[in-house]
Amino acid sequence: MKYVVTGGVGFIGSNLVDRLLKNKHQVIVIDNLESHESRNRLESSELSHWKHNKNLKILFDDISNMKDYKLFEGASTMFHFAALPEVQLSIKKPLKYHNANVNGTIKMLDACVQSKIKRFIFSSSSAVYGDAQNLPTKEESSLNPKSPYALHKIIGEKYCKLFECHYGLETFSLRYFNVYGKRQPMSGLYCTVIGKFINQIIKNLPLTINGNGEQRRDFVCVKDVIEANMICSSIKHIKENVINIGSGVNHSINELASLLNSSYPTINKPAAFEPYETLADIYKATNLIDWTPKTELKTWINGYKEELGL
Template sequence: MKYLVTGGVGFIGSNLVDKLLADGHEVVVVDNLISENSIARLKNGELSHWDDNQNLSLIKEDINSISDFSIFDNVDALFHLAALPNVQLSIDKPIEYHKANITGTLNMLYACNRAKIKRFIFSSSSAVYGEPKTLPSKEEAHLDYKSPYALHKVVGEQYCQLFTSLYGIETISLRYFNVYGKRQPMKGAYAPVMGIFSNQTLNNMPITINGDGKQYRDFVYVGDVVTANILSANIKFNNYDVFNIGSGIEFSINKVADLFDNKLPRKYKSPINEPRKSLADIRKARSVLQWKPKMQLIDWINDYKLKLGI
């Protein structure tokens, strides 16, 4: 099989590419390589195992300015992970984020239709639920987006559904909850809380927490997210669908900080525009995709600390 992965040098994308290559598939990676984290992965040798792989083509290109559409030829499915993912920055830079997240998604759907690519897997987000009124959040729950980023994901899902209706492209939207694991950014604007805590614990720094730390989240391992993507590419169906990809287990931010190191001092910062609670109902993904998360957050943190000797 031949797959195209946008944002394939990113955190989740690079893990997906690794798995596809390990399974013997041909992979085309399209990435604009403007993220500091993505550039670092290439420079520090983290992805050096890609260098001599004949099944991999790495194309430095922005999805909004593709110059050679032949890269889409004979592709069986497209995984669209390229995005600007920071909620607060989407509020500060709504036009830039709109172009990357909405126009970029539309361009990739258009490319799929033009190249007759059968399936499109869209990386959406639990941000579409905003502050959920009921928990755990089901896929059919009311969408209460609170930021341009969340709105962009809703529009992306709607474009997927529309392209299925108009052009017959099989599209699946995966609503990721809080993803953690291998190659997660450790610092910077796009670092998730797990990456930030990892970095602070490693460097014996105070653990910074937005708000009171009593807000809770659903954390899902990147390897399990990769599995959900691959299952979505291979499931037999010919329509549009959407799935929550989380663990179905909640942890408070304070609890996660304690799991890393309960002796390090805490530095509480002013709360930012984020929901107090987030929890996925994953029964649909279990039933339809035959997917289930395998990694437990506590096990991963303990293993991570053991490897680093902390």
């Protein structure tokens, strides 16, 4: 089979590309390498196993500017990860983020139609819920975007539905909660809180916590996120195709810091503009696409600490 992966050098995208190549599929990756992390990932030994793989072709291009989709022909599914993901920066640079996240998504939906790609899997986000009124949060819950980034994800989901209706494109919109795991950014604009804490521990720095640290997050491992994408690429299409991808369990930031290293000092900074608590209702994921998260946060952290000798 042949697949297209936008943002395929990024944190989640590169993990999916690994899985597809392992299964001997042909993969077309599109990435503009805008993020420092993606450039480092490609230039270091981290992705050296990609270099001589005949089933992989990488296009260093911006999805918003692409005009030629010939390489997409024959692909069955496009996995759309490409986006500018930083919530706070989307507030500072709404036009730049709109062009990348909204116009880029429309371009790729149109590319699927032109190239006769049957299925489009959109990487959405739990950010669409804002401060959720009900926990665990169901997909039918009120959407309350608190940033341009969150609004862009809602618009992307709506465009997926429109392209289903008017062009017959099969789509899934997967609302990821807080993703962690292999190749997570450890520093920079797009770093995850787990990546940031690990980086600070390695450098013997105190852990910086926004607010009082009692805000809670649903953390889901990237391996489980990849499995959800793989399932959605192969199962029969369903109408209820906007699906939460979370663990169904949440932890406070203070608990996370303690799991990583309870003896490390912490520094509390002013609270960021973010929801206080996230928790996914994963009933649809488990019952409609037969997906269940298999990685527990504590187990992953203990394994990673052992690997690093922490």
